[in-house]
Amino acid sequence: MRPDTDLEDWTVGIPRMVGQRCQACSACWLFRRGFCPQCGLTSPQAMSLAGAGTVHASTIVHRAPDDQFRAIAPYALVLVELDEGIRVMGHAPTGIAIGARVGVSFREIAGRLLPFFIHE
Amino acid sequence: MSYLVGSGLTRFGRLEGCNTLDLMTEAATAALIDAQLERGEIDGLICGYSTTMPHLMLATVFAEHFGIQPSYAHAVQVGGATGFAMVMLAHLLVSAGAAERILVVAGENRMTGQTRDAAIQTLAQTGHPQYEVPLGATIPAYYGLIASRYMWEHQVTEADFAELAVLMRRQSARHPGAQFREPISVDDVLSSRPIASPLKVLDCCPVSDGGCAFVIAREPSHGHPVRIRSARQIHTSQHVTAAPNLTHFGADRCSAQALTDAHRNLAEIEYAAIYDSFTVTLALLLEEIGLAKRGQAGAMARDGYFDRDGALPLNLHGGLLSYGHCGVAGAMAHLAEAHRQMTGRAEDRQVARAGVALLHGDGGVLSSHVSLVLEAA
Numbered sequence: 001m002r003p004d005t006d007l008e009d010w011t012v013g014i015p016r017m018v019g020q021r022c023q024a025c026s027a028c029w030l031f032r033r034g035f036c037p038q039c040g041l042t043s044p045q046a047m048s049l050a051g052a053g054t055v056h057a058s059t060i061v062h063r064a065p066d067d068q069f070r071a072i073a074p075y076a077l078v079l080v081e082l083d084e085g086i087r088v089m090g091h092a093p094t095g096i097a098i099g100a101r102v103g104v105s106f107r108e109i110a111g112r113l114l115p116f117f118i119h120e
Numbered sequence: 121m122s123y124l125v126g127s128g129l130t131r132f133g134r135l136e137g138c139n140t141l142d143l144m145t146e147a148a149t150a151a152l153i154d155a156q157l158e159r160g161e162i163d164g165l166i167c168g169y170s171t172t173m174p175h176l177m178l179a180t181v182f183a184e185h186f187g188i189q190p191s192y193a194h195a196v197q198v199g200g201a202t203g204f205a206m207v208m209l210a211h212l213l214v215s216a217g218a219a220e221r222i223l224v225v226a227g228e229n230r231m232t233g234q235t236r237d238a239a240i241q242t243l244a245q246t247g248h249p250q251y252e253v254p255l256g257a258t259i260p261a262y263y264g265l266i267a268s269r270y271m272w273e274h275q276v277t278e279a280d281f282a283e284l285a286v287l288m289r290r291q292s293a294r295h296p297g298a299q300f301r302e303p304i305s306v307d308d309v310l311s312s313r314p315i316a317s318p319l320k321v322l323d324c325c326p327v328s329d330g331g332c333a334f335v336i337a338r339e340p341s342h343g344h345p346v347r348i349r350s351a352r353q354i355h356t357s358q359h360v361t362a363a364p365n366l367t368h369f370g371a372d373r374c375s376a377q378a379l380t381d382a383h384r385n386l387a388e389i390e391y392a393a394i395y396d397s398f399t400v401t402l403a404l405l406l407e408e409i410g411l412a413k414r415g416q417a418g419a420m421a422r423d424g425y426f427d428r429d430g431a432l433p434l435n436l437h438g439g440l441l442s443y444g445h446c447g448v449a450g451a452m453a454h455l456a457e458a459h460r461q462m463t464g465r466a467e468d469r470q471v472a473r474a475g476v477a478l479l480h481g482d483g484g485v486l487s488s489h490v491s492l493v494l495e496a497a
Contacts, residue, residue, distance in 0.1 A: 002287060011250045030361065057272075057366055059264030060317040061256060069256035074314070077261055079269075079361065083332050089252055089361050098272045114255055 051104025126155025199483025229332025235382025292438025
């Protein structure tokens with residue numbers, strides 16, 4: 001199967017978030033695959049994600065895994081419940097609280113393009 | 121039906137000069153002595169994995185090294201749940217007649233066999249390779265996210281989590297093999313170095329060297345038998361981003377099914393051994409399983425409920441948080457201690473009654489769950 005360019009997102013340097021949706025059962029998810037993990041139907045649709053949502057969980061990482069991230073520590077990681085019903089992980093300002101409304105931007109962090117959520 | 125007839129546990133901590141096979145050998149030798157069995161009487165081998173000795177066929181490597189030629193052997197990988205998953209498998213295999221006496225063994229020089237960064241990066245790979253790991257996430261970060269949500273939903277404080285670290289250190293004071301035995305206070309935990317908020321270094325288990333082994337047999341004719349009554353698993357998701365619910369991971373279903381299989385209920389449990397990679401892990405599992413009310417695990421720990429002489433003795437060796445965590449053998453130490461308690465050999469840690477025990481382990485980020493119910497034979 002050829003990769004669908006509609007699916008390309010920040011993980012390959014394109015500043016956007018993309019999920020997938022099943023055309024039969026309407027399940028939606030983030031980690032891409034060629035079928036619906038709920039009903040098994042093939043050919044799921046790419047689903048462009050606006051990046052707006054609510055902070056579901058947050059942590060401030062002080063002990064970074066490597067030198068690149070050590071250079072920017074401490075940094076906040078959040079899980080955001082997007083309005084489309086998909087949960088995603090991203091960076092955020094360290095003061096951000098659970099329940100806050102946020103929108104996504106994309107920033108060069110530790111040498112790569114990463115999603116960065118800011119207050120709406 | 122199966123019996124745990126022998127266990128062997130090394131001390132945990134900095135064990136300079138010992139590699140994976142050395143630690144597996146030390147634990148396996150001790151388990152065989154405890155089981156009063158000779159090498160040649162072992163016909164099955166199940167072993168864990170080692171991050172410092174990755175190998176496609178670790179069980180066969182160990183069999184050759186240790187000098188046994190089992191008729192059944194392979195390794196198992198379920199992260200931190202591997203130890204209990206191996207015991208479950210051994211239980212099923214001997215019950216089915218595939219083997220008579222199975223050696224279950226794991227060991228790893230996780231502390232001295234690699235740099236701290238390497239250990240942290242290897243473990244972080246349980247996260248998603250595109251959507252989690254590249255963000256600079258670590259295992260403590262995944263659990264920090266869960267802890268933040270748990271505090272928000274159940275009005276739990278960092279001091280409540282800290283009580284569980286204090287509790288595990290209280291228990292480890294009585295075990296000479298524990299990595300950390302100096303008493304700590306809630307203030308010590310709260311003022312310890314931040315790792316991934318709300319988790320501080322004393323909310324996190326250490327990285328250790330160590331090993332642990334068991335012999336699981338069909339008959340209680342050797343060693344110090346304890347009956348394995350039931351075993352169950354649940355696997356809800358791998359990644360924290362894909363977890364259906366950040367405060368409910370399936371431990372309740374898993375343990376309830378194991379208890380039903382054993383014709384037991386929670387009120388009958390006299391000894392508990394619950395995975396405690398982080399204070400939040402222990403709080404969440406105790407509360408999801410129903411051994412503590414939601415949000416109450418910390419307060420119950422403070423009140424002595426989980427102490428040796430309390431209503432429900434818990435992790436009396438000190439758990440991962442204080443005995444130490446060397447990978448697969450980390451959680452196996454919980455069972456080694458339960459075995460000592462249930463056979464009346466826990467010295468000054470011994471509880472008055474440990475006739476029925478519930479054990480629960482998790483792997484990944486509360487991804488994989490294994491529950492065991494044991495009874496004194």
